[in-house]
Amino acid sequence: MLAGQVVDLRWHAANGRRFERASDQVGAHWLIWLGVLVLLIVAVAGARRVPSRWYVGFRLLLLAVVCHVLIDGWHFWEHYNLRDPAVAHVLLAILKTAMLAGVVTAMPTTTTSISIWSGNGKQRPR
Secondary structure, three states: OOHHHHHHHHHHHHHHHOOEEEOHHHHHHHHHHHHHHHHHHHHHHHHHOOOOOHHHHHHHHHHHHHHHHHHHHHHHHHHHHOOOHHHHHHHHHHHHHHHHHHHHOOOOOOHHHHHHHHOOOOOOOO
């Protein structure tokens, strides 16, 4: 998704502030959309299969991804109709931050990742 953000910024740098047609939006945003799809799959799988201590991170990620999809649909529609959706841009930036927070919260630390592999929920003896 971050690579998609770079592609989007490159598109805007090359094309200025002109409004995007549907084909322009696909060219500028396809990698972001692919990254969001991957995060959606990870969030759903994580929310269903991980230990409860990471559940909050996956739920935050899932909520942020679903909201991002909805706001991005609105963003696409506004640009398609030649309007600049300033509120959508702000909300998308906030949701990207929330997705990052969800990923970071859901990542196991070194000591907690050991407990996953021990099989009984406790750390291995040292």
